[in-house]
Amino acid sequence: MNLLGEGIAWIVDPANYAGPQGWIVRMLEQLFYTFGAIAVAAVIAIPLGYLVGHTGRGRDIAVSLSGGFRALPSFGVIILLALGLGIGFKAPLLTFVIIAIPPILAGAYAGFEAVDRKTIDAARAMGMTEWQVMTRVEVPLGLPLLIGGVRSSALQVVATATLAAYVSGGALGVFIFQAFATRDYPQALGASVIVTALALALEGIFALIQKLVVPRGVVAKEPKDVRARAPRPRATTGIPVQEGK
Amino acid sequence: MKWVESNLGLVWDLTLTHVALCIPPIVIGFLLSIPIGWFANRFRVSRGTILVVLGLLYTIPSLPLFIFMPLILGTSQVSSLNVTVALTIYAVALMVRSASDGFGSVDSDILQAASAMGYSGWQRFWRVELPLSGPVLLAGLRVVSASTVSLATIGSVIGVTSLGYLFLNGLQRTIPAEVASGIVAVLVIAVVFDLVIVLAGRLLLPWNRGDRSARATARAARRRAVLVAEGAS
Amino acid sequence: MVRRRLGPAMIEFRSVTKQFPDGTVAVDSFDLVIPPRKTTVLVGSSGCGKTTLLRMINRMIDPTSGSILIDGEDTSGLAPVKLRRRIGYVMQNSGLLPHRKVIDNVATVPILNGVPKKDARARALELLDTVGLDRSLASKYPRQLSGGQQQRVGVARGLAADPNILLMDEPFGAVDPIVRAELQQETIRLQEGLGKTVVFVTHDIDEAFLLGHQVVILQKGGHIAQVGSPAEILANPANDFVASFVGADRGKRVLRIERVDGRDVVVDENGTPTGVLQP
Numbered sequence: 001m002n003l004l005g006e007g008i009a010w011i012v013d014p015a016n017y018a019g020p021q022g023w024i025v026r027m028l029e030q031l032f033y034t035f036g037a038i039a040v041a042a043v044i045a046i047p048l049g050y051l052v053g054h055t056g057r058g059r060d061i062a063v064s065l066s067g068g069f070r071a072l073p074s075f076g077v078i079i080l081l082a083l084g085l086g087i088g089f090k091a092p093l094l095t096f097v098i099i100a101i102p103p104i105l106a107g108a109y110a111g112f113e114a115v116d117r118k119t120i121d122a123a124r125a126m127g128m129t130e131w132q133v134m135t136r137v138e139v140p141l142g143l144p145l146l147i148g149g150v151r152s153s154a155l156q157v158v159a160t161a162t163l164a165a166y167v168s169g170g171a172l173g174v175f176i177f178q179a180f181a182t183r184d185y186p187q188a189l190g191a192s193v194i195v196t197a198l199a200l201a202l203e204g205i206f207a208l209i210q211k212l213v214v215p216r217g218v219v220a221k222e223p224k225d226v227r228a229r230a231p232r233p234r235a236t237t238g239i240p241v242q243e244g245k
Numbered sequence: 246m247k248w249v250e251s252n253l254g255l256v257w258d259l260t261l262t263h264v265a266l267c268i269p270p271i272v273i274g275f276l277l278s279i280p281i282g283w284f285a286n287r288f289r290v291s292r293g294t295i296l297v298v299l300g301l302l303y304t305i306p307s308l309p310l311f312i313f314m315p316l317i318l319g320t321s322q323v324s325s326l327n328v329t330v331a332l333t334i335y336a337v338a339l340m341v342r343s344a345s346d347g348f349g350s351v352d353s354d355i356l357q358a359a360s361a362m363g364y365s366g367w368q369r370f371w372r373v374e375l376p377l378s379g380p381v382l383l384a385g386l387r388v389v390s391a392s393t394v395s396l397a398t399i400g401s402v403i404g405v406t407s408l409g410y411l412f413l414n415g416l417q418r419t420i421p422a423e424v425a426s427g428i429v430a431v432l433v434i435a436v437v438f439d440l441v442i443v444l445a446g447r448l449l450l451p452w453n454r455g456d457r458s459a460r461a462t463a464r465a466a467r468r469r470a471v472l473v474a475e476g477a478s
Numbered sequence: 479m480v481r482r483r484l485g486p487a488m489i490e491f492r493s494v495t496k497q498f499p500d501g502t503v504a505v506d507s508f509d510l511v512i513p514p515r516k517t518t519v520l521v522g523s524s525g526c527g528k529t530t531l532l533r534m535i536n537r538m539i540d541p542t543s544g545s546i547l548i549d550g551e552d553t554s555g556l557a558p559v560k561l562r563r564r565i566g567y568v569m570q571n572s573g574l575l576p577h578r579k580v581i582d583n584v585a586t587v588p589i590l591n592g593v594p595k596k597d598a599r600a601r602a603l604e605l606l607d608t609v610g611l612d613r614s615l616a617s618k619y620p621r622q623l624s625g626g627q628q629q630r631v632g633v634a635r636g637l638a639a640d641p642n643i644l645l646m647d648e649p650f651g652a653v654d655p656i657v658r659a660e661l662q663q664e665t666i667r668l669q670e671g672l673g674k675t676v677v678f679v680t681h682d683i684d685e686a687f688l689l690g691h692q693v694v695i696l697q698k699g700g701h702i703a704q705v706g707s708p709a710e711i712l713a714n715p716a717n718d719f720v721a722s723f724v725g726a727d728r729g730k731r732v733l734r735i736e737r738v739d740g741r742d743v744v745v746d747e748n749g750t751p752t753g754v755l756q757p
Contacts, residue, residue, distance in 0.1 A: 003316070071391035071435030073398040076412045076428040083421045159306040163399070167416070173308070180312055180403065192309030199304040358573025361538055361645075362587050362635070363563030376577045452577045452619045 007189030016190070023194055029171040030198060033089075033161040037096035038104075038154055045101045046146070049108025053142070054134055062109050066102035074099050074160050082167035092164035092171075099160060100153040107149015111142020143213040151206035158199050172198075248422040256411070260430050263408045266400065267393050267434070269329050274336020274393075275386055281337070282344020283370070296342055303338035307331065307396050311403045328400035328407075335396060336389045343385020347378030380453060383446045390438045394431055408434075485549030486514035487642040487675040489535060494544035496530055496700075504530040505700030507544065513692060514549075517669050517676040521686040522696030522723075528679045531700060532645050535677060536565045548643070563591055566636030566644040566674070570651045572628040574620040580606075580631050581616035587639040598638075605634040610664060626657035633661075633668070644669075646678045650685070662688055683724050687712075695720055 010016055017023045052062045074095055081091035115138050123137045165173030175191035178184070249256065285292040314320065314327035351374055359373045401409030411427030414420075446453075489512040496505040504527040512518045520528040533539040534546055537558040546553045553561060574583050584602035589595060606613055609630040620628055629649060636644055646665075650658045666689060669676050680686055686693045687708040695703040695711065697719060704716040712731065715721035725731045732747045735755060742755035 067388060067391060068435070068439075070388060071395050071432055071439075073395045073409070073412075073428055073431045075398050075402075075409060076424055076431065079412045079416045080421060080424040080428065083416065083419060083424060155304060159304065162306045162308055166402075176308055176312070177402075180308075185313075185316070188309060188312050192306065192313070195309065196305050199306075200301070203300075203304065354569065354571055354573050355575060357538065358567070358569055359575065361536060361562055361567035361569070361573075363559050363561075363590055365559045368590070373575060373577075377575075379577075450577065452579075452621070 003185055003189060006186035007193060010186045010190035011193065016187075023172065023175065023191065026170060026172045026174055027194060027198065029089075029164075030158060030161045030195070033093060033096055033164060033169075033171060034154055034158045034202070036093055037100045037157045038150060040097045041100035041104050041153060042150065044097075045104035046108045049105040049146075049149075050112060050134065050139075052105075053109040053112025054130075054138060056113075059109070059113070062105060066106040069099065069102040072099065075163050075166070078163055078167055078169075087168040089164070089169045091167055092161065092169040096157045096160060100157050103149045103152035103156065104146070105149070107146045107152070108142070110149070111145035112138045114145055115141045140215050143215070144210050147206065147210045147213055151203070151210065154202050154206060155199055158202055159195070162195055248420050249426050252423070252426075256426055256430055259406070259408050259410055259427075260434065262406050263394070263397060263431070264434060266325060266328060266397050266405070266407050267332070267390075267438075270332035270336050271386070271390050271393050271438075274333050274340050274389060275382075277333075277337050278340035278344045278385075279375075279382075282341045282346075283348050283374075285341060285345040286348040292345060296345070299338040299341050302334055307335070307399050308402060310334070311400060311405075323404040325400075325405045327403065328397065328405045332393050332396060336393055339389050339392060340385050343381060343388070344378070347381030347385070348374060350381050351377045376450065379446065379450045383442055383450075387439055387442050390442060391435050394435045394438060398427070398431060485642070488512065488514040488549055489643070489675065489677070490547040490550075491531070491534075492545045492547065494531075494534065494541045494546060496527070496534065496539065497542045503699055505534075505541075508700045508702070510694060510702065510705070512675065512677060514675050515673045516691040517666075517678060517689050518692040518694060519678045519680060519686040519690035520694050520696060521680055521683055521690075523681055526696040526698055527700030528681075528696055529647055531696075532647055532677060532679050535643070535645060536562045536567060538562075563587055563639060564641050564643075566639070566641040568629075568632045568636040568644065568646045568649045570648045572620070572632035572649075574628055574631055574635070576620055578619075579616065580611075580618050580620065580623070583620065583631060584634045584638050586635060591639055602634070602638060605637055606631075608637065608668070609634045624657075625653045626661065629653055629657075629661060630664075633665070637668075637672070637674075642674060644674045644676045646676060648680055649678075651680070658685075665689060687724075695723060 011023070015022075019025070049062070052058050077095045077098065078092050081094055082088075085091045085094070119141070120133060120137060123133045128136065161171050162173035162176060164171045165177050172191050172195050175187055176195075179188035179191065281295065285295045310331045311327055314331055315322050315324070318326065318330060320326050355377065356369065356373065359369045364373065397407045398409030398412060400407050401413055408427045408430050411423050411430075415423030415427065491508050491510045491512075493507040493509055494505055495503070495507050497503045508527075508531065520531055522528050530539055534541055535548075535553075537553060537556075540554070574580075575586070578586070581599055581602050584605055585593075585595070585598035588598040588601060593601075603613055603616060606616060611627060611630050611634070615623065615627065615631075620631065623631065632649065636646075650661050653661065662685060665676075665678075668674075669689075676689075678686075678689055690708060692705065693708055693711055694705050697703045703723070704711055704720045711720065711724060715724060733744050733752065735742045736745050737743075742757075743751050744753045744755060745751050
């Protein structure tokens with residue numbers, strides 16, 4: 001617990017947070033990476049995901065891609081790009097764009113696919129054009145899952161942005177690499193706490209947005225909500241039993 | 246290409262080391278997640294808490310976690326156990342949600358039919374719940390496997406040898422081919438692991454073969470696993 | 479396998495009450511004797527507690543108070559798992575295990591009971607004949623079967639351990655009318671042939687009258703509105719609820735005889751002919 005105290009002490013020391021080398025600036029850099037990468041990735045991934053979701057073409061590829069991309073070692077990609085683009089912020093930013101795309105793509109596509117086929121049929125039957133079906137039915141109904149994808153991306157990038165410092169890209173990783181080299185545990189802990197707190201704050205904000213964008217009248221289809229439905233009678237063996245169906 | 250040709254031996258050795266580093270966390274993480282996930286699914290009150298705590302664990306960036314492992318475990322700075330334990334923590338954090346979803350995906354009618362036929366709780370778990378949650382479990386395992394293989398490279402920063410060595414060395418000596426070969430090797434391992442898991446699924450869950458709705462379920466499960474997989478790099 | 483000698487399987491409910499943890503009283507001091515080797519149908523609309531009653535017989539649900547006796551033996555003294563293995567159970571949507579082939583689904587209970595796999599499978603094949611399924615279906619997975627076929631497998635599975643009691647929980651609720659009619663006839667044939675005590679739950683009064691030797695009409699909270707044979711109930715509905723439930727006051731149950739070309743033709747309220755009286 002002593003170490004934790006020292007870590008906190010490191011965080012609250014003005015010498016560590018103020019100035020161009022302080023953690024406040026480094027944190028802003030971390031956020032710049034996060035939102036910059038998300039913005040670029042969204043421009044690419046959302047239309048693509050919508051296309052896949054609307055036409056139903058290339059679904060398997062989209063899912064495999066988003067699963068497979070997790071295996072891409074971002075650390076290696078940052079270094080490889082840095083060897084090409086030079087050290088600084090460019091290589092990390094490009095890397096983060098690459099890792100931010102798959103979850104957003106999956107979210108956009110999943111949001112469309114989650115819309116009940118009957119609803120879409122009904123929309124067509126009412127005389128909506130394909131464009132109207134997309135913009136008035138699929139987009140609003142799929143929004144919660146899209147935000148879920150953006151949330152995944154944001155958390156992945158904010159954690160990965162720590163690695164930018166390895167190629168002189170700044171952000172909070174600077175403190176961690178430095179501390180590791182000098183075995184300065186209070187600094188490593190302090191910086192880690194800030195990164196984790198940042199991730200949690202983002203998680204909280206996105207969770208809130210995700211709740212807010214659920215169209216009124218739509219009950220979320222998450223399994224846990226179904227589960228939490230009503231108190232159910234129980235069997236003696238402790239198996240949930242549905243009564244009188 | 247020249248670098249690769251003259252260093253094939255090194256790449257191969259590192260690949261084997263990397264594989265050896267990744268298998269224990271994947272396997273142990275999977276095994277640990279099954280009881281935890283079952284518990285989370287079975288007792289709704291605990292589900293929220295368990296998933297939130299594990300979600301928090303997964304948001305801790307890997308580099309600091311690696312760095313602090315020796316302090317927590319009392320191991321030496323360069324012990325590969327640091328990376329093994331940290332990767333296992335991530336694996337559990339990712340896998341428990343899938344496991345909980347998997348057990349939740351089993352049709353309650355079928356569970357009741359099993360009880361009505363006279364399966365005891367233990368028999369029902371092994372012969373009905375576990376096999377039927379298989380597709381969702383495997384979907385989760387695929388994500389865990391990919392994530393572990395990738396995260397293990399960062400272990401090199403704290404001196405635990407893996408394919409990440411090629412990244413550090415390649416940067417130091419400015420040899421892009423060395424870094425690229427490291428990336429490719431990581432991807433190859435991930436693909437091979439993925440194939441092994443898919444194949445195991447085909448063998449162990451034969452009733453899903455060629456079934457459209459089962460494939461769709463598995464795809465949805467996989468997507469869900471991907472979407473919840475966040476943080477930790 | 480050591481088999482205990484099974485009795486004729488008379489089931490008795492003695493002032494059985496079931497209150498669920500959320501406060502719902504599904505069944506309130508319920509008394510009933512289910513005669514052995516006959517079909518008793520529990521019929522009522524949803525929420526009348528019929529499924530709860532059925533599930534209390536094999537202890538999927540335990541009563542809050544009161545007791546259930548099988549051949550005079552209180553089931554609360556029996557181990558639930560063992561009890562269930564000697565009572566057949568058929569449910570809606572068949573409840574087949576999707577990861578087991580048809581034959582293994584049928585053989586499940588005997589194998590749980592310790593019957594060698596080979597014997598259990600041989601017996602399962604015979605059961606497929608019994609329920610009118612082709613043996614070639616044995617190696618298929620449930621998903622590859624039609625709804626009606628799945629339901630037949632469900633019945634075969636319920637019969638596999640040669641239980642003396644067969645519980646059927648709206649087994650034909652999810653199949654189309656033609657297949658349902660077939661399965662109902664099959665059920666009658668099986669019950670007559672095998673002499674099991676069948677307890678059948680449905681919300682369909684026509685099905686109840688067709689299958690039941692004894693029909694139990696239930697009202698909310700598991701209150702018995704009337705017990706009797708279909709003929710008794712039709713001839714003499716105990717009250718307005720029963721009369722309206724069985725449709726005695728409506729269309730097709732109000733029949734009269736018209737004389738046509740010297741023969742007695744039975745027509746319903748709308749004048750639609752339904753049959754000819756044999757002299």
